[in-house]
Amino acid sequence: MALKRGKAFFLNTVLLTGVSIALRTVGLVFHVYLSNRIGAGGMGLLYLIFSVSGFAATFAISGSRFAVTRLVSEKVGVGDWDGARRSVRAASVYAALFGLAGTAVLFFSAGFIGCRLVGDPRSVLSLKLLSLSLPFLSVGSV
Helix, strand or coil, X not given: CHHHXXXXXXXXXXXXHHHHHHHHHHHHHHHHHHHHHHHHHHHHHHHHHHHHHHHHHHHHHCCHHHHHHHHHHHHHXXXXXXXXXXXXXXXHHHHHHHHHHHHHHHHHHHHXXXXXXXXXXXXXXXXXXXXXXXXXXXXXXX
């Protein structure tokens, strides 16, 4: 039994390593392609926009994934399945509210963030479009 388990562990390790290397290679090729298409300035702008959207996503998600995991596991641990369902519903509402709040803040402050903080007015439309994804991102994290 131990030999089979060790062999399966080794094969899974090789498989995960191969997939990880393949994904990194695809990512590298895509970055080279994108850099050739939009140039160094475009890449810099893209990463600045991703930094802002990452911060907004952190606000929108605001720990709801960890909170719902803890609440549901506590309820399931004592056999309270209705309580677990209520916890998921409550966390979904909480996540939706924070996602909508994040959307509103990022959407209406995109002009200030894009022009003043990022320093490029071309980023304003991108930030507004990214803001619309925050409610889906936050509820999807529950």
